[in-house]
Each structure stands twice: as C-alpha cells, then as structure tokens.
Amino acid sequence: MAWRLSLNSLGKRLNSDWSRLSKIYERASYKVPDKLPLLQNEASHKIRCGVILQSLKSQRQSAFLSALLSDVYSSDQYWHEQFSQRYSKPGFKLIRYGASLEIHKLDNSNTLYTLPSPWLQKHDIELLEMDEVNPANDGCHVYLGLEKTFPTTAWPTLSITDTDSESPMGPREVNCKKALAGMQKLIQSKSNVNEYLKDLESSNFLCISRLLESQFCDKSLIMKRLKHAVIKNIYETDTSISKFSQQLIEKKNINEEIDNWAYEAHLALQSQLKPSLTQFVHDQLSVFRLHTYSESQLELKLREMCDLSGTSDMTEKINYIRGRLHLPLFSPPVWNMNRLYQRADVMHKVINKFIYQQFFKLQLPLILCSVVGVLSGQFTAYSMGSLATLGIVLGVNRTMNKWSEILQRFQSDVLEEKRLEIEAARREIQTESNIKIKDENQIQHSKIEILERLSK
Secondary structure, eight states, X not given: OHHHHHHHHHHHHHHHHHHHHXXXXXXXXXXXXXXXXXXXXXXXXXXXXXXXOSOTTOHHHHHHHHHHTOOTTXXXXXXXXXXXXXXXXXXXXXXXXXXXXXXXEOGGGOEEEEEOOHHHHHHTOEEEEESSOOTTTSOOSEEEEOOTTOOOOSSOEEEOEEOOOSSOOSTTEEOHHHHHHHHHHHHHOGGGHHXXXXXXXXXXXXXXXXXXXXXXXXXXXXXXXXXXXXXXXXXXXXXXXXXXXXXXXXXXXXXXXXHHHHHHXXXXXXIIIHHXXXXXXXXXXXXXXXXXXXXXXXXXXXXXXXXXXXXXXXXXXXXXXXXXXXXXXXXXXXXXXXXXXXXXXXXXXXXXXXXXXXXXXXXXXXXXXXXXXXXXXXXXXXXXXXXXXXXXXXXXXXXXXXXXXXXXXHHHHHHHHHHHHHHHHHHHHHHHHHHHHHHHHHHHHHHHHHXXXXXX
C-alpha cells in the first residue's frame, strides 16, 4: 500500500510539472510546444494513434484499417461495409469504439466514426486516419506509418509497409489488400475458413497484428515515449533554451574576465602604486624637506611619484566588459588619484600644526630657560647651550616620528582604500549583470528546471 501511495504522489507531482511547464509558455506568450497538452491530466486523454496514409482517397490504402478493425464473426456486417467506404469522404477520419455504428461530421470536413470493433474495444484507443502529420493539433500520442518511404518524425512512430507482394518476407511488410480479401471470403461463407487463414498467414497480417498488439498493450510505455519525445522536441525547437544555455556559458566566461580584471588591478596596485608610495614616504622623511616644502610642493612630488596613468588599460578593460553586458560605462575610482593628491594638503597642515606645538610647548620654553640661566649667571653657557640643544633635538625627533607615523598611515590607508575600490568595482558589475540576466531569464530558468526534473 505504501509503494502505491508513493507512486500516486509521484504521478501527481509529474502531472503538476507538465501543467506548470505549459503555464510558463502561456504566460510568456510563447507557442505551447507540440503534444505538451496531452501530458496534462493524462487520465482524461485516451491514447490516440495517427495512421498515416499517402492518400485518404485511396481504397487500396484504406484496406489496412478495414482489415484490422473488422469482426468476421459478427452477424451484422453493415457497419463494416459503411466503414470500408470511408475513402470516398474527404478529410481525416477519427475512429472510436462504440456499441453501434455512428458517423458524425466534424469541423474542417473531418469525420468521426464510432464502430463496434472488437479490436478497438480490446485496446481502448482511438485511431486517426490522416495523410499528413499535424503534431500541434492532431492529438496523437503515437503514429503508425504505412508508406514505403515514411518520413522521419520526432514523435513515437511505428512504421510498416503495405506491399503488393503475394508473400511479404519482411517482418514489417503486409499485403493489406490480400488480408482484407480473405476476411471478406469468410464473411460471405464460413466454409471459406481455410482460405481465410491462408490469406492471413501469407499476407503476414497475423504477424503485423501481433506487432501492433505488443505496441499498444502497454499504455504507460506509450506515454513514457511521448514524454521523452516532447522533452527532446522542446530542447530542439525552443531557441530560447539554447540562448539561455549560451548566456550561462557567456556569464561564466564574463565572471572569469571580471575576476581576471580584479586580479590584474590588485597586481598593478602592488607592483606600481605601493612601491611609489613607499619611495615617496622614504624621500619625505627628511628634516630639510619637512621644513622647507610647501603644500603645493608636497602635492607636486606626490603627483610625480604616484602617477598611475600607465594603468589606464584597466579602465578600458572593465568598460569593455560592461559594454558586452550592455551596461553603462564608468571610470572606476581606483584609478582616480585626485583624492590621494588632495591628502597632501591635509598631511602638510597636520604636521605644521604639530611642528608649532612642539616649538611653543617644548623647544621655545627650553631655549628661554637656557637664555635666562646664562643671563642670571647661575649656569654656564655650555650647560644652558646643551639644554637648548636638547629641546631642539627632542622637538625635531618628535616631529619626525609624527611625520613618519602620518606618512605610514597615509600609505596604508591609500592601499586599503584602493583595494576596497577594486572589490567594489568588481561587485558592482557582477551585481548589475546578475540583475540583468535574472530579469531576462527567470522564465527560462524555471522552464529548464522543470525539464530537468521531468527528464529524470
């Protein structure tokens, strides 16, 4: 009981998947794939086999179904006589089982035949006699071709050959005219049973009948083959799926290009900007330059040593990627050094303030104490000179330590800021591209997800 419940729940889930797939196509205003409606609510659809003839007006080709559906032991042969004359009517012929003969006109000149045929009753299927395949509208789950050169089709098809040979040799060859003639002999007189059996055997009709019975007895196998054919047809005819798959490949390639760009940008940062900043810091740790360079001179020196104009190809590369994604172009701030140059003024003002603080709080008081000590005569000029020198040296040392600290912090902050800007540029383009792809392909993603689940 448990396994039956499990199979029922699995069947309901798969049916709902087919329904969801159909709704996806409908909501997107796409053409619903051929045969897909047949897979929704399978129980409500009777298996239909399309019997394909070269001509619906050919009495010779209509002989196959006339022979297959006959009831040679029935006392009422009127229905079979009427059915055997169907080639005189235009259009397709839809054939179903019924307790008695009924003939109804359908749209487009097609005709519905309800027959008390034992074969139809036993196999519980419909037959649609046609001269061309119309997968979108004919409602057929499987096809039976009677042409010698039957064209290939994407749908489940059984092909047999109706031949004029008196003794067909091939396993799928049959002389339908001879088989029908043998049946008519038995209908006329039951004493012709030997001729009837001989004609059925020599025409290979019995072998073909057994072949058809083996194909139509398992409805689940017919539906399984149809499902595989529908999925295959969708993958082959729905260009949006192949485009989506190609876009996924392109997205992966573009993500690799973005990562490569970020790697090259970090490499340029470490190989060009970091050494330049290190050299700038080293050169500025000079008492002479500290006390003689103006703000404009410090900025000019920074511009000379930290010029990244040679890395403009980084901007070109990221904009090339954005162009391929149809995203607006921009210049990543990582290569905009104006903010870096402007920091020279701030650093210069900070260190100047510190120099004045050291002068008025340390150096000047000690110098004044030395002068007063010498003038008072209580201390020698040598000792007071040493005190003044100590104040000057101590102030300069503190100033240089502070300047070194400011420059080191400046170098670390700039490198970290530029690193974060590279990562921000990478995340920005990835986010924009992901949003664009998500908006365009959300429907395709759902479609492929369902198809992959149904293909298992």
